[in-house]
Amino acid sequence: MNRREFLKVAGLSLAGLTGWQTFNLLSGGAFAKSLPGVQNSVQKQWGMVVNMEACSRKAGCNDCIDACHRIHNVPDLNSPKDEVKWIWTASYDKVFAEQDHAFSNKGLKNRQIIVLCNHCENPPCVKVCPTKATWKREDGIVMMDYHRCIGCRYCMAACPYGARSFNWKNPRPFIKEINQDFPTRTTGVVEKCNFCEERLAKNLLPACVEACEEKALTFGDLNAADSELRRILNTKFSIQRKPHLGTQPKVYYTV
Template structure:
């Protein structure tokens, strides 16, 4: 059997054509699935934001209600050490939350007061630029989302976030969750996670869990696009600050003192 170059090329070409044609046919032959339809409650044209009233927050000493409830409903594991730690909302001393404020002559007491911090759900989020697989992105309603199905665990978004809002699953988190909430997925080892502004609750028309849990009503949540919303009212009437607004990230979590 003799095969010359021309023959070989022809055969190779035909097989290649067959392969390509076959796969094209495979794709075309599969009919499109029915399109999902939006629910009446799907939130379109909104831009979610939060105001944290620190005066009210400091009303009760040592209160961790918002943290507890958030970590419970979102199956956030507790490792009990800072190395593996995962957190969605937590507190830091005032001077750490706002290092740009000159606090030289302020009372010692204020510097150390706990400020609740969480993902700022930036309107111009730096983290999403870095993700090589689009596993994190900003949704139309302004929520910066994480797709745990797609995250490859490179942790570049953690390097991109100037607020340290993101946590990584260094271990399998399941054994470290006291009681699993079956309405929300857990995560696996090797992916990055963070606060999702309770988008799973927003979609049902509910307020974020932390907002609901706060007895002092220190957390106020609402639509920044709606001039009559509670958040907009506060933003109009009081002086608010954002964390590191000089970085141009446009945080959507505001603080009032």
């Protein structure tokens, strides 16, 4: 390495370091103002708690589902075989089958529960992907690269929550109104909930959380002890889907 090369490398490294700090300061600072309980020092870990009682107050309400599917260009294929869904409902006795029993409260048994990707601490889908097309970000969001996915569907086999959908056919003709701010997907790739990372980047709450009039969904940073999310988890009894599998879901449910 000659002097000229050394200067180049050293200069770039320095610029990188300061640039990174500036970025951290800017983005972290901006986040802290709008999202409750976010600190700069610790890495954020996004999580969500679903208040199952509040969620069931308005019968037949699909506000969160509609909001999510609208902004993410999720097609409406109207077929259980080919359908794509990021957030949907299933009855309590299916979602929490291991908790349900013959004499459990009738109202609870048939209650429709919101389900979505759990953004697991140990995501099995990430482990099995042969192309790293799905990965876990530092803030815990399990992401998808629709351009790298080869459509082998190993992640779908590995997900214990059925959170992933495959584009069995071209989704575009089945999107009612295309949102130009979010990519549509192509045939033959897997997709799922992204915890609205594109909105978080703009300091906005996930679309489902925002859309819920009953305030049944609470989103926040699990690493921030003073967040509303942590307050709820600290004061109420909460459960997770299939905790025995060791995936450590970051979507919690309060009864």
